[in-house]
Amino acid sequence: xxxxxxxxxxxxxxxxxxxxxxxxxxxxxxxxxxxxxxxxxxxxxxxxxxxxxxxxxxxxxxxxxxxxxxxxxxxxxxxxxxxxxxxxxxxxxxxxxxxxxxxxxxxxxxxxxxxxxxxxxxxxxxxxx
Numbered sequence: 001x002x003x004x005x006x007x008x009x010x011x012x013x014x015x016x017x018x019x020x021x022x023x024x025x026x027x028x029x030x031x032x033x034x035x036x037x038x039x040x041x042x043x044x045x046x047x048x049x050x051x052x053x054x055x056x057x058x059x060x061x062x063x064x065x066x067x068x069x070x071x072x073x074x075x076x077x078x079x080x081x082x083x084x085x086x087x088x089x090x091x092x093x094x095x096x097x098x099x100x101x102x103x104x105x106x107x108x109x110x111x112x113x114x115x116x117x118x119x120x121x122x123x124x125x126x127x128x129x
Contacts, residue, residue, distance in 0.1 A: 001030045013074050020080035024103035026068035037069060038062040041079055044113075049086030057089070057115040061096070063106040070104045089115050090125040097127040 007027045008014075014025075029035070041059040048055060059079065063070075078099070082092065097111040110128045 003027075011071055011074075013077060014071055018073070018077055020077045020083075021074075022078060022081045022099070023074065024078055024099065025071040025074035026104055027071055029065040029067055029069050031065075036062060036064050039070070039072065039075060041076075044079055044082070046082045046092065047084060047086050049088060052086065053118075055089070055115055055118065057092075057113050059096070059114075060112045061100060061109065062112075063100065063104065063109040066105055066107045068104055068106075070100070089113055089123045093125040093127040097129060101129055 011025050011027060012018075013021075039059075039061040044057045044059050046055050046057075047053060061075075079096075087095070093111050093113045096113075097109055100106070100109050100111065106129075108129055110126060112124065112126045115123045
């Protein structure tokens with residue numbers, strides 16, 4: 001089934017210049033059964049909550065949609081809101097996962113944050129619902 005005008009009716013960020021926002025937009029799923037969606041972000045940045053030094057990571061969000069699919073531009077703008085935020089890596093995985101549940105309401109979601117090596121240690125954190 002092709003995308004319809006009704007599928008697009010609630011989207012306010014797609015096709016427009018939009019500021020980063022801690023909200024996610026969704027559109028209706030046409031295939032509630034048997035679909036899994038994975039989002040990859042290879043250019044994520046935030047800062048250390050104590051030192052303010054930059055941290056770089058890749059983020060992967062895999063989910064099984066229920067009624068809605070996340071709109072990717074709103075996801076990009078959402079992730080940009082963390083750029084100057086001081087946050088522990090493990091807290092980031094939880095925050096993204098809980099926000100994703102709130103806005104998208106998937107059947108299940110897994111958020112993996114993979115931070116680059118810093119001080120000789122790389123950190124991966126996974127949050128699942």
